[in-house]
Amino acid sequence: MLDERKATILRAVVTEYIETAQPVGSGHVASSTQVNVSSATVRNDMAALEAEGYLAQPHTSAGRIPTEKGYRFFVDQLGGPGKLGASESQQVRSFFSHTHGEMEQMLADTSRLLSSLTRYAAVVVGPQHEVATIKSVQLVSLSPRIVLAVLVLSSGAIEKHSVELSTDTEELVVNAAAVRLASVIVGQTLAAVATIDPEISLTGEASDVATVLRAAFVSLRGDHRHDDQVFIGGTSDMVSSFDAVRTVSEILRILEQQLVVVSLLEDVLDRGLSVAIGRETGNEALADCSIVVAPYMVDGETAGSIGVLGPTRMHYDQALSAVAVVATRLGHSLSEG
Amino acid sequence: MLDERKATILRAVVTEYIETAQPVGSGHVASSTQVNVSSATVRNDMAALEAEGYLAQPHTSAGRIPTEKGYRFFVDQLGGPGKLGASESQQVRSFFSHTHGEMEQMLADTSRLLSSLTRYAAVVVGPQHEVATIKSVQLVSLSPRIVLAVLVLSSGAIEKHSVELSTDTEELVVNAAAVRLASVIVGQTLAAVATIDPEISLTGEASDVATVLRAAFVSLRGDHRHDDQVFIGGTSDMVSSFDAVRTVSEILRILEQQLVVVSLLEDVLDRGLSVAIGRETGNEALADCSIVVAPYMVDGETAGSIGVLGPTRMHYDQALSAVAVVATRLGHSLSEG
């Protein structure tokens, strides 16, 4: 659908604009690429590209800048991620060789790695708790009326719920409740636990133990909708790509609402490595932003996703490579552990 | 040291500048305050104030803006926090009446409350783990060679350490180790645990149990220097107070380094409610920022601190009131639980 030469010209405009943030004129394109045609010819093609919606001009006498459609074409024809630069891939290797143990810490560090690789904001979403099974449950008395329920999930994540009791309760009673609770919910998923009717597990228990169990079930059923772990890093780097404080403020507002961020990433999760450009993100406030996302696999299953958020004029090739490499390395690293 | 009238004039300049972000001229001051003197007199005093370092002028024919010393005087003579506006104090009341259980969640929400009250960035630092005693410890096998050590502290906080074993280990062995570990460290503080010599607690244990214990001790001794919980909210609000993206980027960089933020807050922790203006923060990148901090008390002891970070031209009275009120309310709320 697009002339070979037009494609080359469009490519040139996009790369140049990404580099300089300045509208690109026909002269530049003619002189600086492998298109051996005069600027006049380039002009004609650029006019056509504009008519087809790939380019736009800010004002009559200025050069052209890519539209979202232009970026989209550029990204599509890029065809998958390239290779990482030497120093970057060195950085990734060294990161994953030094990395150790604690998953939470590791995900946080990964977001820092990714933002340092790309100079954009990096988002790392941890594994969903919903699918993980409960490995262990424990009730700890913090004060006579407050008990902390601590769940350990098979993913290594921890979930805590504080349970408030209406009467002072002895530790012995709490411990009895803990044993009973464990026998009912260990091995289940969190989602399954939410559907359990507490009453059936209360038969044969002393009334004070039953009271504790009832309260615990209520607490466990409570909100664990947005307890995905989200790690965001490198916002300060990304900010430098924009020139209006207004814009920056809006973007930060989005990033602060972690729910929004998570849903952004998860929308594209089943598509593998993918890019959302400008309004494709589905969020008006991100009109000047693009997102590069990839899921990562742990033990053969999609666990979570990572991504970078930058300006629409981002270095897509670098971002794609970085996200792709880090996603696979992260997955491996989490699998073997 | 400062004339009554000079003080009034200085006050007027500061409030006006905070409001408008524009240099303030003698005319404005003379006409808009309760200083019933002519602009000429004001001019003389302003010249004196400049000579003494309270004011500065950007260029010869412009008005004056406050220096750090000027803000400092302004804040000092403010003498403690005022009362909160009606709608704000309503917001605080409703927040703390609806609040419930989970401390971590509550601290995060508090940072949102504080930023929404002040329109600046809010920082909430959770209680130090170092002083809390260990309420319970549990070892959970995630895989044959990976064990998760889960500590519950008296503060209600949870700490997890993953322990990697060099050989596959049965759950029975892990459980035995857990019992032994609990008998040694429950009731201690984390700091105390770090000083325990593992070997003395190994006597009489089977060698495989001893191996697990040794690994667990190493893991527990490991880094829990920066596991203070820090919650930062409202950066997007604060950003709007600045006009250079450059500045914004630097400030965000600081906020991303949570260690720096924590030390900023803790430096002033023993001083009670206090304010650091510009370079007083001790951080060059925060030259255009001020911080208002207060500790909060739980059960009669200083637990953590909260604060807001805004531009040097912040609304100090509102910020002081908000921080003061939220700190005490937060303390109460955490104490009764």
Next chain:
DNA sequence: TGCTGGCACTCGTGCCCTTCGACTGCTTGT
């Protein structure tokens, strides 16, 4: 002595104008 009114002076800001140059679109020639 302390405040005021007045005056000359400084300079940044906004405005208009021009120039400049980087573009474009179109038309014509090969």
Next chain:
DNA sequence: ACAAGCAGTCGAAGGGCACGAGTGCCAGCA
């Protein structure tokens, strides 16, 4: 189908000018 040239557009940059907000200083008045 491409190249070359040309006229036209329009923003950015720069100079000149008037304006006005502000200042410092001085002389006069309570």
